[in-house]
Amino acid sequence: MVDLSQYLPILMFLGVALALSTAFVFLPMLVARLTGAHKPNEQKLSEYECGFPAFEDPRSQFDVRFYLVAILFIIFDLEAAFLYPWAVSVFSLGWTAWISMMIFIGELALGLVYAWKKGALDWE
Numbered sequence: 001m002v003d004l005s006q007y008l009p010i011l012m013f014l015g016v017a018l019a020l021s022t023a024f025v026f027l028p029m030l031v032a033r034l035t036g037a038h039k040p041n042e043q044k045l046s047e048y049e050c051g052f053p054a055f056e057d058p059r060s061q062f063d064v065r066f067y068l069v070a071i072l073f074i075i076f077d078l079e080a081a082f083l084y085p086w087a088v089s090v091f092s093l094g095w096t097a098w099i100s101m102m103i104f105i106g107e108l109a110l111g112l113v114y115a116w117k118k119g120a121l122d123w124e
Contacts (some may be wrong), residue, residue, distance in 0.1 A: 065120065069120070069121075072112075072120065072121075075108065075111065076108070076112075082101075083105075085100070088103050
């Protein structure tokens with residue numbers, strides 16, 4: 001038989017987090033309605049970007065290079081996130097960890113070379 005009482009603090013924490021996040025979202029809207037701060041008009045409901053009226057269709061497509069740069073950034077950011085803990089404990093992990101990390105870095109280097117050759121890093 002599994003003792004589920006060990007999960008009670010986690011459930012309490014999740015309940016408090018859910019209650020607080022709900023209060024932080026809906027309480028300001030309720031207070032704004034009750035105090036009269038919620039008075040929408042045409043000027044308040046108009047779209048703007050950085051204080052300027054929108055001058056293009058917001059559904060326009062971005063160039064695929066934006067996405068490629070973003071994906072490359074995420075990949076190399078994750079590499080740094082994996083590399084730091086490995087570097088701290090590499091001497092206690094042994095040769096297997098060293099070889100596996102070199103394979104991982106090699107795969108990332110091949111991906112970088114491929115992206116470079118395809119022109120994903122060239123900006124016009």
